[in-house]
Amino acid sequence: MARTFTEGSKAVAETVKLCRPNVIAAYPITPQTHISEELAQMVANGELKAEYVTVESEFAAASVVLGASATGARSYTATSSQGLLLMTEVLFNISGMRLPVVMTCANRAISSPINIWNDQQDSISVRDAGWVQLYAEDIQEASDLHLQAFRIAEHPEVLLPVMVCMDGFILTHAYEPVDLIEQKEADAFLPPYQPQYYLTPKNPITFGAMMGPESYMEARCQLDRALCGSTRIVEEVAKEFKKRFGRFQGALVDTYCIEGAEIVLVAMGSVISTIKEAIDLLRKEGVKVGLLKVRCFRPFPREAIKEALVGAREVLAIDRAFSPGSGGVLATEIRASLQDVKKAPEIKGHIAGLGGREISVETIINIVKDRKSVGIEDRFVDLKEALLK
Amino acid sequence: MIEIRIHGRGGQGIVTSGELIGFAAFSDGKYAQAYPSFGSERMGSPVTTYVRIDDRPIRTRTLIYNPDFIIIQDSTLLATEPVLDGLKPKGLVLVNTKKSADALGLNLNSRVLTIPAAELAMEVLGRPIVNTTILGAFAAASGAISLEGIRNALEHRFTKELAEKNLKAATKGYNFVKEKKQ
Incomplete structure (x- = not known):
């Protein structure tokens, strides 16, 4: 193992290379990251033996990895924002055909208004596509997750x-x-990936065939069972990763200062690190606050979340995406998870950091300190009232 | 923790400056984080990069509001952008300009240092690429990174020939500040 100082995209590209993908397909321009650029360079330099397909759109990129994966090739793509939305139709096909494709989503806002900055509306908008979704807290975790992702995806019980x-x-x-x-x-x-079923002229089979009212529902149910069952594999793989490499940043969830915490913040992604800083400051002031990091959003780890939140008096969810007309997605799912818990904590939702709006340590501290003054409706944090007029 | 904010214009190598300072600190045995503030930047538009250096792992991922050091690679930004906002008292501003610190008239409760980086870079690189010269000056003025760290960062980032040339530029900036101090 070698420590270096590098860019997040580069670290991910290096790790994807270690996974020895056979096929990489990507739409090479905006919205794209350095990840696919770095991988293209590695293939061009002969450092990575993979078929690198530059396509005319993200729809095509997703279609190429679908087809490649169906032939038994380990397949990878990366995208972001509008690119992910353009892939949407194919995303459902990939999971429906039970193909273990791995993708990096560089979380960015969705138009309109046009905005290229960070939030998580892109991946949250495709949460029902039947994919496992894992959220990274820092560059190390983002990079490590790719190695784990292929193991999870290709596990015979997951696919x-x-x-x-x-x-x-x-x-x-x-x-x-x-x-x-x-x-x-x-x-x-x-x-190496050992597919059980794959497209080959030697043994012709069909992926994604028509299933009518007599069998479609069972196929969908099987998809759900496999996705729910993958929680065990996500945990297993994270544990094995820890054993081999000594690093563990949570499996389904992770916690920080949650012992005896009366108030628990819940969030996903890079804001986790900022929340930890805020918690250290608040703890010094005697505020009994802790953190639940949701690392695996799909399947939603209801049991792990319940276990972590039982005993808390107040839960403050922070969402970097929302469902217009409903509210914060994390907040909503946490409410559903705790509905059968006796003396369930009060859950307040906070929508923050949309379109690159900063979530600072002060933002977190204010969320904790102002919690008594706000209602239970999910609220937008740090709004500029003047712009709303 | 030391926090550094670098201001410049698109095309001036601001992002690279952040990466190089971060790598230099990393090779000095410290923890570092560099983070460019990206937008739809183009050549010539104002660009900012943030760097943190610490003895322990860095978790904060926010922008830097109260920097210990501010590096201004293009002095025209002083007139148009709030580049000096939030500077800590007893902080340091390093400005790329031919003018003296007094002539800038910044009226700050902090140290202001100027360096004619374009002229110095021209002598070594033959082109007015200022970022590595300023990097050397920053190392000398702040003590936050070492010249050896800069050498490692340049060798990591560039080809051998380019690294050597830029190290000369950095050394020039370093010596300029050291001599000015005495």
């Missing part, structure tokens, strides 16, 4: 695509020290 979500710019464009794994260690952790 589902995995989306690794990392906050755009905040993680993709930042530089940090990162421990990169050696190829030998990566190979031992992630052996």
Whole structure:
């Protein structure tokens, strides 16, 4: 293992290379990150033996990895924002065909208004596509998650695509020290993909055939069961990763200062690190506050969340995306998870950091301190009232 | 923790400056984080990069509001952008200009240092690429990174030939500040 100081996108590209993908497809211009640029360079330099397909749109990129994966090739793509939305139709096909594609989503806002900055509306908008969704807190985790993602996706009990979500710019464009794994260690952790069913002229089969009212529902149910069942594999893989590489940043969830916490903040992605800083400051003032980090958003780890939040008096969810007309997505799902808990904590939702709006340590501290003065409706944090007139 | 804010214009190598300071600190055995504030930047538009250096892992991922050091790679920004906002008392501003610190008339409760980086860079690089010269000056003025760290960062980032040339530029900036101090 070697520690270096590198950019988030580069660290991810290096790790994807370690995963030895056979096929990479990407739409090479905006909204795209350095990840696909770096990988293209590696293939061009002969450092990575993969078929790199530059396509005319994200719809085509997703279609290429779908087709490639159906032939048994380990397949990878990366996108962001509008690009992910353009892939939407294919995303459902990939999971429906049970293809273990891995994708990086550099989380960015959705138009309109046009905005290229970070929030998580893109991946949250495709939460029902049947993919496993994992959210990274920092560059190290974003990078490590890719190695874990292929293991989870290709597990015979899962066979589902995995989306690794990392906050755009905040993680993709930042530089940090990162421990990169050696190829030998990566190979031992992630052996070659052994597909059970794949397209080959020698044994013709069909993927994604028509299923009428007599069987469609069962196929959908199987997808749901596999996705729900993948929680066990997500945990198993995170544990094995820890054993091999000594790093563990949570499996389904992770906690910080949650012992005896009366107030628990819940969030996903890079804001987790900022919340930890805020918690250290608040704890010094005697505020009994802790953190629940949701690392796996799909499948939604209801049991792990319940276990972590039982005993808390107040839960403050922070969403970097929302469902217009309903509210914060994390807040809504947490409410649903705790509805059968006796003496359930009061849950307040906060929509923050949309379109690159900063979530500072002060923002978090204010959310905690102002909690008594706000109602239970999910609220937008740090709004500029003058602009709303 | 030391917090540094670098201001310049698109095309001046501001993002690279942040990366190089971060790598230099990393190779000096410290923790570092560099984060460019991206927008739809173009050549010539104002660009900012943020760098943090600490002895322990850095978790904060916000912008930097109260920097210990401000580096201004294009002095025309002083007139048009709030580049000096939030500077800590007893902080340091390093400005790329031929003018003296007094002539800038910044009226700050902090140290102001100027360096004619374009002229110094021209002598070594033959082109007015100022970022590595300023990097050397920053190392000398702040003590936050070492010249050796800059060498490692340049060798990591550039080809051998380019690294050597830029190290000369950085050394020039370093010596300029050291001599000015005495």
